[in-house]
Amino acid sequence: MSTGDAVRALRGRLLWFVDDPHSAGEAAHRYLADGLLVIENGLIRAVGEAQALLPTLPADAAIVDHRPHLIMPGFIDAHLHMPQTQVIASYGAQLMEWLNRYTFVEEQKLAQQGHAEALCAFLLDELLASGTTTAAVYCSVHRRSAEAFFAESHRRNTRMIAGKVMMDRNAPEALRDTPESGYADSKALIARWHGRGRQLYAITPRFAITSSPEQMAAAQRLVAEHPDCHVQTHIDENRAEIAFARELYPQAADYAGIYEDYDLLGPRSLMGHCIHMEDREWRAFAAHGAVAVFCPTSNLFLGSGLFDWARARREGVRVAVATDIGGGTSYSMLRTLAEAYKVLQLQGQTLPAFEALHAITRGNAVALGLDHLIGSFEIGREADLVVLDPAATRAMAHRLETARDLDEQLFVLVTLGDERNVVATYVAGERVASAGQRVAAPAR
Amino acid sequence: MSTGDAVRALRGRLLWFVDDPHSAGEAAHRYLADGLLVIENGLIRAVGEAQALLPTLPADAAIVDHRPHLIMPGFIDAHLHMPQTQVIASYGAQLMEWLNRYTFVEEQKLAQQGHAEALCAFLLDELLASGTTTAAVYCSVHRRSAEAFFAESHRRNTRMIAGKVMMDRNAPEALRDTPESGYADSKALIARWHGRGRQLYAITPRFAITSSPEQMAAAQRLVAEHPDCHVQTHIDENRAEIAFARELYPQAADYAGIYEDYDLLGPRSLMGHCIHMEDREWRAFAAHGAVAVFCPTSNLFLGSGLFDWARARREGVRVAVATDIGGGTSYSMLRTLAEAYKVLQLQGQTLPAFEALHAITRGNAVALGLDHLIGSFEIGREADLVVLDPAATRAMAHRLETARDLDEQLFVLVTLGDERNVVATYVAGERVASAGQRVAAPAR
Numbered sequence: 001m002s003t004g005d006a007v008r009a010l011r012g013r014l015l016w017f018v019d020d021p022h023s024a025g026e027a028a029h030r031y032l033a034d035g036l037l038v039i040e041n042g043l044i045r046a047v048g049e050a051q052a053l054l055p056t057l058p059a060d061a062a063i064v065d066h067r068p069h070l071i072m073p074g075f076i077d078a079h080l081h082m083p084q085t086q087v088i089a090s091y092g093a094q095l096m097e098w099l100n101r102y103t104f105v106e107e108q109k110l111a112q113q114g115h116a117e118a119l120c121a122f123l124l125d126e127l128l129a130s131g132t133t134t135a136a137v138y139c140s141v142h143r144r145s146a147e148a149f150f151a152e153s154h155r156r157n158t159r160m161i162a163g164k165v166m167m168d169r170n171a172p173e174a175l176r177d178t179p180e181s182g183y184a185d186s187k188a189l190i191a192r193w194h195g196r197g198r199q200l201y202a203i204t205p206r207f208a209i210t211s212s213p214e215q216m217a218a219a220q221r222l223v224a225e226h227p228d229c230h231v232q233t234h235i236d237e238n239r240a241e242i243a244f245a246r247e248l249y250p251q252a253a254d255y256a257g258i259y260e261d262y263d264l265l266g267p268r269s270l271m272g273h274c275i276h277m278e279d280r281e282w283r284a285f286a287a288h289g290a291v292a293v294f295c296p297t298s299n300l301f302l303g304s305g306l307f308d309w310a311r312a313r314r315e316g317v318r319v320a321v322a323t324d325i326g327g328g329t330s331y332s333m334l335r336t337l338a339e340a341y342k343v344l345q346l347q348g349q350t351l352p353a354f355e356a357l358h359a360i361t362r363g364n365a366v367a368l369g370l371d372h373l374i375g376s377f378e379i380g381r382e383a384d385l386v387v388l389d390p391a392a393t394r395a396m397a398h399r400l401e402t403a404r405d406l407d408e409q410l411f412v413l414v415t416l417g418d419e420r421n422v423v424a425t426y427v428a429g430e431r432v433a434s435a436g437q438r439v440a441a442p443a444r
Numbered sequence: 445m446s447t448g449d450a451v452r453a454l455r456g457r458l459l460w461f462v463d464d465p466h467s468a469g470e471a472a473h474r475y476l477a478d479g480l481l482v483i484e485n486g487l488i489r490a491v492g493e494a495q496a497l498l499p500t501l502p503a504d505a506a507i508v509d510h511r512p513h514l515i516m517p518g519f520i521d522a523h524l525h526m527p528q529t530q531v532i533a534s535y536g537a538q539l540m541e542w543l544n545r546y547t548f549v550e551e552q553k554l555a556q557q558g559h560a561e562a563l564c565a566f567l568l569d570e571l572l573a574s575g576t577t578t579a580a581v582y583c584s585v586h587r588r589s590a591e592a593f594f595a596e597s598h599r600r601n602t603r604m605i606a607g608k609v610m611m612d613r614n615a616p617e618a619l620r621d622t623p624e625s626g627y628a629d630s631k632a633l634i635a636r637w638h639g640r641g642r643q644l645y646a647i648t649p650r651f652a653i654t655s656s657p658e659q660m661a662a663a664q665r666l667v668a669e670h671p672d673c674h675v676q677t678h679i680d681e682n683r684a685e686i687a688f689a690r691e692l693y694p695q696a697a698d699y700a701g702i703y704e705d706y707d708l709l710g711p712r713s714l715m716g717h718c719i720h721m722e723d724r725e726w727r728a729f730a731a732h733g734a735v736a737v738f739c740p741t742s743n744l745f746l747g748s749g750l751f752d753w754a755r756a757r758r759e760g761v762r763v764a765v766a767t768d769i770g771g772g773t774s775y776s777m778l779r780t781l782a783e784a785y786k787v788l789q790l791q792g793q794t795l796p797a798f799e800a801l802h803a804i805t806r807g808n809a810v811a812l813g814l815d816h817l818i819g820s821f822e823i824g825r826e827a828d829l830v831v832l833d834p835a836a837t838r839a840m841a842h843r844l845e846t847a848r849d850l851d852e853q854l855f856v857l858v859t860l861g862d863e864r865n866v867v868a869t870y871v872a873g874e875r876v877a878s879a880g881q882r883v884a885a886p887a888r
Contacts, residue, residue: 303789345747415533
């Protein structure tokens, strides 16, 4: 170890992935029952057995003992909507009606002074309280909403991907930009924020329904000019949505073909939902290296359908997992995994605990093309991490009494876990302060 | 009001049902924004506007002010397994494998001295902490497990329905009774516990697969001799289970026909799951007045399938809602409702908030034939109730800022709620003590 005062070490049970357990099996994960994670300047400098590493630390290193808790890389959420934290749990509608009745109403409030700032602070509090340290975030159509999000994320030094939504039709007038303004605002945001600190920009045409061909062409120009930016959009969530999109772009081969025609289906494209995919669409995803984003709580809550992960694997398509707040119903990636498990079970597929926890750490990092930076404890990675207590609730503690091994213990965490299991969250090596998850006292 | 010292009054927002909101609409519920519930000797003596009732109370009446919280009748859970609190969240198998690999292993431990007592105490703690005051409970095959459950429930004065499982084949030898011992043990338990205090007995042949025709005939005798006891069993959960049951009872018209042939399909029969029902089975349920028990978290977790509530309505079959612990993944009936909503959404059906909250209170009371005793705040009913804080988590408090009316507020509670929303639970007018739901501190 070098210079003393910047060194910090966390002791606890360490779990991370170096490969995909679906293909690599047991070799994919690393587990240390008494491990030490050494952090310097926000990066991981060493990881190993505590007994072996402790003597190598400088005398003034700060050691935080998190035993017996589990320390994992911070969770990654591949798709959510910042303006929808007050849309969660809105009743009764399927996609198109839900957008018009609830979402577009709330999104209009983002034009108000201070509202975006308040929502961004709330969202980041909630994500960090849930152990999520990176997310791909849709802001509203307003440039200021993305400004507010990046400013808040930058202040907290979180590694976030976000973009201003581009949307110039089939939405209330107050929520429409134009092909020109959508381009110019995105361009300005990219110049100001992409690569500044830990912030990354995603070019964000909401979906083909709300972008005219002219705006899709503008997005295409942005992608050509900024090939290192992500693209995020929606596809194949709902049958009515698909029919409408096809009607608007009759010349496209299919829904995926619409995005393909504008070069929006590429290796940095995060395509939300992918539930009702045609054979050619799967092949197009594979050919372009596009990412299918699975949003289980949202897909169930809106009754959209069941994502076919086994099919994605067979087709060679990368999959990311996401909450889709506010169509989704939980900020917790653990809760999201529990619902993913159910979606797969209904299709005769399954999701072992190691695969599940890989998905929301290294798996999502790979899908986002950020695995050289985050998602694991390999040396040099950014020290974003979550400290978990798998026995945080009485029901979980009781259940864990009979758990026979780590795999079973982790499966309980995946099935019953949520933000209550998060003991601490660290961003670039710093423990982030928070008032905790509860508003009310736990008494009864 | 009569004699002073037994009178207690709870003040808060009161919500209860006097009819089914699916048919009766707005007329089905009663809501008092500032209500008073007056309790004497464990029963509801009066309910109304606080301002009107307060002057009528005796001078020494104890008034508990729960404003601004919501007070509802205690929740009712129509199906769960006491021996499975340490089976919850067991990985990967569908029904038959899950039984053999996990459940039957844990159930054998119930033969150990003290184990049943510990599990019963845990279960009742957890149910009450979740706001559930009545449940229909499967014990293990051991007579002592039902003894332990009834003793613990009697001590707490909770209104519970339970029974010793009858199971004489297709299970490990240590878990088998015989037609004779199953009959005699059930008979003895009925004599000792049915109608004692608030305890009720359910004749409990686990399902046709684990009961020989001789044992089914023994259950039939029990039903004939004790027509006021409930019957609880399983049906049509899983395709492999159905095929196996049909093979074991080839003379039956169908799975329902097996139970019908032994008079086990009657108006007090709680039939767990009912997912893969044939046309004739629905008609048989309607003809006999049997209850279909919908267990959404279990059905999703085990990948069993989607319960068709609209069909049950069309067929005139009563529906109850249940956790099915430990196939189910939450003790909370609120969480169970959120999953019920998702199951219905996937089928193009829906579940408005009032219907959902009706289901777990008066609806389940009607299905269990206990609506003259529990499930509402009508005068003379037993004062089992739950005090709820719909804004108990930060995410819920934030979401509720934009809720426009009671309906929307309740829908948030149904969609995002769980045991964290339970501020207090009362059993027969007494606030039940508990260490609270959390083991770990909420700090982060």
